[in-house]
Amino acid sequence: xxxxxxxxxxxxxxxxxxxxxxxxxxxxxxxxxxxxxxxxxxxxxxxxxxxxxxxxxxxxxxxxxxxxxxxxxxxxxxxxxxxxxxxxxxxxxxxxxxxxxxxxxxxxxxxxxxxxxxxxxxxxxxxxxxxxxxxxxxxxxxxxxxxxxxxxxxxxxxxxxxxxxxxxxxxxxxxxxxxxxxxxxxxxxxxxxxxxxxxxxxxxxxxxxxxxxxxxxxxxxxxxxxxxxxxxxxxxxxxxxxxxxxxxxxxxxxxxxxxxxxxxxxxxxxxxxxxxxxxxxxxxxxxxxxxxxxxxxxxxxxxxxxxxxxxxxxxxxxxxxxxxxxxxxxxxxxxxxxxxxxxxxxxxxxxxxxxxxxxxxxxxxxxxxxxxxxxxxxxxxxxxxxxxxxxxxxxxxxxxxxxxxxxxxxxxxxxxxxxxxx
Amino acid sequence: xxxxxxxxxxxxxxxxxxxxxxxxxxxxxxxxxxxxxxxxxxxxxxxxxxxxxxxxxxxxxxxxxxxxxxxxxxxxxxxxxxxxxxxxxxxxxxxxxxxxxxxxxxxxxxxxxxxxxxxxxxxxxxxxxxxxxxxxxxxxxxxxxxxxxxxxxxxxxxxxxxxxxxxxxxxxxxxxxxxxxxxxxxxxxxxxxxxxxxxxxxxxxxxxxxxxxxxxxxxxxxxxxxx
Numbered sequence: 001x002x003x004x005x006x007x008x009x010x011x012x013x014x015x016x017x018x019x020x021x022x023x024x025x026x027x028x029x030x031x032x033x034x035x036x037x038x039x040x041x042x043x044x045x046x047x048x049x050x051x052x053x054x055x056x057x058x059x060x061x062x063x064x065x066x067x068x069x070x071x072x073x074x075x076x077x078x079x080x081x082x083x084x085x086x087x088x089x090x091x092x093x094x095x096x097x098x099x100x101x102x103x104x105x106x107x108x109x110x111x112x113x114x115x116x117x118x119x120x121x122x123x124x125x126x127x128x129x130x131x132x133x134x135x136x137x138x139x140x141x142x143x144x145x146x147x148x149x150x151x152x153x154x155x156x157x158x159x160x161x162x163x164x165x166x167x168x169x170x171x172x173x174x175x176x177x178x179x180x181x182x183x184x185x186x187x188x189x190x191x192x193x194x195x196x197x198x199x200x201x202x203x204x205x206x207x208x209x210x211x212x213x214x215x216x217x218x219x220x221x222x223x224x225x226x227x228x229x230x231x232x233x234x235x236x237x238x239x240x241x242x243x244x245x246x247x248x249x250x251x252x253x254x255x256x257x258x259x260x261x262x263x264x265x266x267x268x269x270x271x272x273x274x275x276x277x278x279x280x281x282x283x284x285x286x287x288x289x290x291x292x293x294x295x296x297x298x299x300x301x302x303x304x305x306x307x308x309x310x311x312x313x314x315x316x317x318x319x320x321x322x323x324x325x326x327x328x329x330x331x332x333x334x335x336x337x338x339x340x341x342x343x344x345x346x347x348x349x350x351x352x353x354x355x356x357x358x359x360x361x362x363x364x365x366x367x368x369x370x371x372x373x374x375x376x377x378x379x380x381x382x383x384x385x386x387x388x389x390x391x392x393x394x395x396x397x398x399x400x401x402x403x404x405x406x407x408x409x410x411x412x413x414x415x416x417x418x419x420x421x422x
Numbered sequence: 423x424x425x426x427x428x429x430x431x432x433x434x435x436x437x438x439x440x441x442x443x444x445x446x447x448x449x450x451x452x453x454x455x456x457x458x459x460x461x462x463x464x465x466x467x468x469x470x471x472x473x474x475x476x477x478x479x480x481x482x483x484x485x486x487x488x489x490x491x492x493x494x495x496x497x498x499x500x501x502x503x504x505x506x507x508x509x510x511x512x513x514x515x516x517x518x519x520x521x522x523x524x525x526x527x528x529x530x531x532x533x534x535x536x537x538x539x540x541x542x543x544x545x546x547x548x549x550x551x552x553x554x555x556x557x558x559x560x561x562x563x564x565x566x567x568x569x570x571x572x573x574x575x576x577x578x579x580x581x582x583x584x585x586x587x588x589x590x591x592x593x594x595x596x597x598x599x600x601x602x603x604x605x606x607x608x609x610x611x612x613x614x615x616x617x618x619x620x621x622x623x624x625x626x627x628x629x630x631x632x633x634x635x636x637x638x639x640x641x642x643x644x645x646x647x648x649x
Contacts, residue, residue, distance in 0.1 A: 169506060173475070176505035180526035181434045187530030188441035206433045 019108040026104030031097045038089040046082055114143040118150060130158035170333045174217055174348070178210035185210075213347075220349035223280065224332070227356040236384050237278055239269045239310055243303045246282035250290050258295040264302040269310045270384040273361040278381075281357040282312055284350040285377045289316040291346070309363075310383045315376035321369040329367060330355040354379065423541055423585060424448045424465065424602045428458040428484065429473040429503065438471060441530055442537065445564070446581035448605035455479030459487055466601045467498040469540050471533070474504040474515055482518050489519040499540035503528070538562065541588065552587040554645060555634055557626075559587050568629040578603070579622045586635060586645040595642035619643060 014020055055066035068076065114136055121134045133154060136147035189195055189203040243265050254261040271278070282301075289299045297317035304311055321329055328334045333348040351365075358365045358379045369375035425447045429435035432453055439449040450465065452458035455476040462470065470488065474481035485500055502515045502523040512523050521543070522536050538561050552559040558567040566573040566583055575583065581603050586594065596615045600608060608614060619635070627633050636644050 169508060172507065173505040176507075176526040177431050177434070180503075180505070180528065181431055181437070183527040184434055184441070184530055184533075185437040188437045188444075191441065191530065192444060203437075206437070210433060 019105065019112055022108040022112075023101060023104035026108070027097055027100035030100040030104075031093065034093050034096045038093060042082070042086060042089065045085070114138065114147065118143075118147050122150065125154070130154055130161055167332060171217075171221055174333060175214060178214045178217075181210040182207050217347050217349070220347045220353060223353050224349060224356055227277065227353070227360050234272055235275065236270050237273050237275045239271055239278065239303055239312065239381070240265050240267050242275060242279045243282050243301065243312055246279045247286060247301050249283060250286045254290050254299060257290065257293075259290055259293050260298045261290070262298060262300040264300070266302075266304045269303060269305045271310050271361065271381045272384045273381070274357075277357045278361070281354045281379060282314075284354050285312075285314040285379070288346075288350055288377075289314050289318065289375075292316065292318040294318065305383050308383055310381045311378050312381075313376055313378040315374060317374040320371040320373055320375055321367070322371055326367055326369060330365065351377075423468045423581060423588075424450070424605065425537065426450050426452060426458060426461055426465070426467045426470045426498070428452045428455070428470060428476065428481070430454055430476050431473070438530075438533065442471075442534070443605075444577065445534055445537075446577040446584065447537070448581070448603055448608075450606045455481065455484045458484050461606070462488055462498065465606060466496070468602060469499045469501060469537050471501045471503055471537070472520070474502055474506070474511065482514060485515065485518045485520050499543065501533075501536055501540060535562070552584065554587045554590045554647065556630060557583075557587060557634060559584055568626060571629050573625055573629055575622070575625060578618050579625065582618055582622055583626075586643070590645050591647040593638045593641050593644045598642065 055068050055072065057064050058067040059065075117136065118134050121132060125132050133151045134147040135151065136144050138144055185203045185206045189200055192199065195203075244263070247261065247263055251261055286299070286301065293299055293316040299317075300313075300315045302313050330351050332352040334351075335346060335348045354377070355365045358381065361381050363379060363381035366378045366380065367375065368378075423446075425442055427435050427438050427442070427449060429438065429451075430453055435451050435453060439451045442449045450461055450467075452461050455478050458470070458472070458476075459479065461467075472481050472484060476484070479487075481502065481504075485502075488500065489497060497519075500520040500522075502512070502520040503526060504511055504515065504523060505526045507525050512525075515523060521540055524533060524536060541561075552561065556569045558570075559565075560567075561584060564580065566575050566580060573583075582599065585599065585603050599615050599619070600610060604614070623633060623635050626635065634646050636646060638644050
């Protein structure tokens with residue numbers, strides 16, 4: 001058996017086109033209609049006429065001749081006319097057929113021209129040049145809608161591709177720096193024949209630091225990439241347990257830095273999601289807070305739920321984030337203080353990962369910060385099922401942290417409702 | 423030859439500086455753009471190794487300001503160090519006035535070679551070998567010869583001879599030498615320049631018949647051309 005379409009390929013291209021099929025259909029329909037009309041007329045006319053009249057023969061003076069009555073004569077004329085009509089009709093139908101082929105070809109061409117344009121542009125667009133658009137002009141019809149849909153898709157692809165390229169550029173930049181540190185230190189140490197053990201030890205510790213930084217970067221980048229992959233474990237997760245576990249890791253580091261870690265974790269808040277990812281999100285927020293908060297200050301961690309949304313809030317009494325920087329904090333590789341953050345081991349990806357995790361769980365992250373007062377980061381997540389018990393009400397501690405004399409009244413900041421709700 | 427290393431990765435900046443110092447350059451380090459501009463305003467650098475991505479004033483802006491400083495002092499040669507490998511990043515830097523670039527991570531030997539190449543551009547020569555009279559200097563191999571005999575020079579003496587040989591016939595004052603051969607940690611009130619010139623001259627005299635470095639009374643020293 002021939003595969004479908006095999007026959008098609010033996011036809012020349014123009015015969016395989018929609019334009020050709022459209023033309024054929026158009027002329028067939030036109031021809032059929034024409035034939036119907038003409039045939040119908042002919043039938044009606046021929047019915048209304050009787051057959052050819054029989055003349056009576058009249059013989060006189062030795063000659064005979066056919067004699068028609070006037071009526072008969074009229075009928076005879078009709079019959080002849082009918083025959084002519086039939087003949088001309090066939091001619092007219094033939095002409096109509098040929099003409100319809102031409103007209104159909106032209107009309108089909110005009111109707112299909114936008115598709116040709118869409119195809120041409122789409123063919124020209126390379127993966128690296130997604131900036132082109134079809135920009136089809138004309139009435140807001142189906143083809144315009146098709147072209148606009150294409151354009152919208154291209155715009156999304158363009159944005160995604162640009163973001164991806166930016167990420168690759170940023171990532172290579174971030175990886176090249178520690179690589180350069182390692183290579184240069186090794187080169188310089190190796191090239192020195194008189195290097196003493198102390199010099200070598202210094203070089204080794206620099207290499208160690210740089211490779212630690214690279215390891216953290218790679219971890220974080222993989223975490224980001226994994227969040228974007230489709231396969232994610234979805235299971236009911238007790239957020240209270242996750243938050244408690246995440247915070248355990250920071251009790252000791254906080255103590256070393258003289259930071260008090262307050263925890264207010266409401267029980268029984270369950271969300272659907274990836275347990276490890278959620279733990280990582282909370283850990284990232286805590287890590288930032290513990291790393292940046294001044295010694296002797298307080299870091300507050302709280303979990304609660306409200307109106308179908310669970311929230312985890314981490315607030316610190318750190319330096320705060322300037323209003324103009326606040327939209328940027330969740331960008332990848334953004335750092336408030338590049339040199340310092342790097343020295344502290346920040347990769348610039350922590351908050352981007354938090355955002356990615358929150359959004360992939362159908363939630364979002366929010367930030368409230370005042371320079372010199374502190375910052376509160378909150379993750380909002382949809383809860384798994386309607387809370388069975390009475391609604392848990394724990395004010396996020398960040399609210400209190402921010403309630404300095406210059407801040408708005410504490411009750412205004414009492415709940416994370418204060419953030420615009422997702 | 424005096425070099426400024428501008429790099430916000432302190433571990434990288436320090437290693438580059440250490441390596442270049444061992445080559446006999448006088449090396450200062452700046453960890454951000456503003457510090458770099460301050461140092462360039464005070465000291466006469468021959469080469470600036472400049473990271474493009476700096477906190478505060480970024481590398482491109484530093485190049486621009488170095489170019490347009492507009493005082494009598496010659497503009498230093500700029501070697502860009504960049505972690506971005508897209509052509510557009512390098513083009514911007516070169517267009518703004520950088521002389522060369524290296525993409526991180528770089529080979530340190532290559533960095534040294536490029537610094538030497540930039541210094542040769544000033545001297546108007548095209549090889550790693552300098553020759554003045556019967557003096558030969560191989561800046562790549564770090565060898566100095568007089569009449570074919572190797573001179574046992576310390577790195578500082580080597581750097582000093584290199585500076586003399588890149589400016590033969592010119593009178594160089596003690597201040598010139600201090601500025602281009604010593605880094606910012608040198609104490610301008612010591613006689614370190616005089617002492618080093620003296621030891622260099624003694625080694626040169628030991629290896630040959632005459633003394634190629636003359637004293638120009640009241641003005642400084644001069645390496646005789648074609649002696």
